[in-house]
Amino acid sequence: MLTAKQSLRQFLRLLFADRLVGDEVVEIVFHRAATFGNEIKPNDNVTAFRTLNEMWREAHELDDYAPPFTNAALMQSLGEPPSKIQMSLLLHDVLGLGDKEIAEIIAPASNSVTELIVSGRVMHASRADGVVIIIEDEPVIASDLRSIVERLGGYVAGVAAKAEKAVSLIKKHKPDLVLADYNLIGEKTGVDVVAESRDVHDCPVIFVTGFPETVLEGKDIEPDVVIGKPYSHEGIAAAVSHCLSVERPGVRQ
């Protein structure tokens, strides 16, 4: 069971397809809650996500630029807050939150959570156009992941079971997305693969792991997107489709 902070981290890293930006926004959310005397309890997803929504909406609705270098200025530069459809879909299909909790997070909403999720799935269906590399040492799961990606419209350029092959595939194909199992055959993990290939090619990486809490602690080495095992087809589909369509933050040297 993830804490509210870990769930928010999982959501925001996915939303931006970027660990660094996601984790930064998490810190701002928790800081804001603490500043307003509204401490977020470890299992209180509703307060955590509502604080995010409130903060983002406020920054976005300002008529002028927020003062430079403030947290509000950073929130403005993130663009518009996610829609209720997008939020419901990701919270339900990827994070596994229940309808009741989601309804409290997105309230007020004129549609039911179920309706919003269905709309989100329809929007995502067959819209994941991009090159994907799969890193998975279990053939049945690799084949399953491949079929999910292909059904969405993605092209799987290669499947690797070991870290070394994964690195060479990423360097060769420069994929739009990597879908990786955290634990691989051999000594290296999926994180090692990403660390080795990132200098040559930086793209979003979705990690599928049975222990999501261990890679949602806020450390530098952690992945952009985390999906818990056992995964659902809807969860992988929503995450893949989202990551292939999102505009990631740029890096200035």
Added chain:
Amino acid sequence: MTEAKEHREKRIQKLQIMVADSEIEEIDDWRFTNRAASRAAAIRQLIFLGMEYWSRHENEAAELIENGKID
């Protein structure tokens, strides 16, 4: 909708900076003393303060740089 809102910069950029371990410690100390949300938030605030100082005390700021306090 104002012009600023209409044309607002929508992109966030990551900026890489290199500092020594001891300098990170100084930033972290400043962060905790001033209750910044994160290390990055502390650095943003310090940039803001530096720019404010420059705009209010340009001569003194230039002197600090010339004297090698900042290079």
